[in-house]
Amino acid sequence: MSGTGAEPDPPYLVPAYVSTRLRAPRRPLVARPVTATDTSGPLFGEDLVRPGDEDLTRQHAGEPIGERIIVSGTLRDGSGHSVRGGLVEIWQANAAGRYAQETDQHPAPLDPNFSGAERCLTADDGSYHFVTIRPGAYPWRNHPNAWRPAHIHFSLFGRCFAERLVTQMYFPGDPLLGYDPMFGSVTNRKAAAALSRPSTSSGPWRSGRSGTVSTSSSGGRSSHPVRVRRK
């Protein structure tokens, strides 16, 4: 357990996170050769992202309930170079811990002024910037009295198919972090710290969160734990 020598990424099988038991690969992964398919990538143009998309607090007539925060950072590739024009998507629960998705049946109130999903392209220096509200914790059925710590989901595209990361951002000092098998699956302490960096103050209107998100460019690995079957 722990140490800084461990892989930054969690293993696929995290027995304490019950859903991994039937979804983690059972066989060793096969390394794929890196070809043009991996070193090329979709072009995400300005047409996919409108100005103002990065503000989740202004998608409706009224203001959402909750603590308004800035979530900002820099997208870097595996070599530390900042990535311009990368696609950053976030999605999250509202301040009461409920997602605006039908399948979320947690009986916390929906917020008519909060949809909880947005996207932006990174600037020339690789930076991204969202305005949102701090999501609430919510219960899940993983184990008795299980509550997920507050978190924001991140999806990041670099310049090519190989530069791809889906992760979650947490809030430092959250007492629920110590009980969360997903956060706990990252045994490399430095890497885990990167998922919940301290806040930086940004004036009275909103508090800030910042961090660097680095995508590795390993090219992806191939296996069939979740089988894709063609009819």
Added chain:
Amino acid sequence: MTAARPLPTPSQAAGPFLAIGVAWSAGRDLVPPGTPGAFSIRGRVLDGAGAPVTDAKLELWQADAAGRFPPDTAPQWSGFARRLPDGGGSFELLTVKPGSVPDAAGGPQAPHIAVSIFARGLMQRLVTPDLLPRRGRG
């Protein structure tokens, strides 16, 4: 700008409420209906017990019919599509057969579509190449 080689940010699972994050991009096919040579890829996502996986996100990435990737392709070609499986774990995508893409040594590869899978319970992305039959309409 170069910085010290960073520790990669760890991956985390995507689900189960990933659908709200991709609603804006999930429906598009790679070609419009009626495109010459167009065909549908259909598939199902199943877990280790054979149960349908409904809270997954699939991303498909392929070359155009001439084996090219952006920015060398026609402006309307994206080569990238997302799918959310339906209640039975099924998905479908209308596309055209990609042209052959050379491997790292410049040799020919079988036409293929790269498929990324993200899901609840999947701590990292999985990538699998979907190899297409050499003959027939696919």
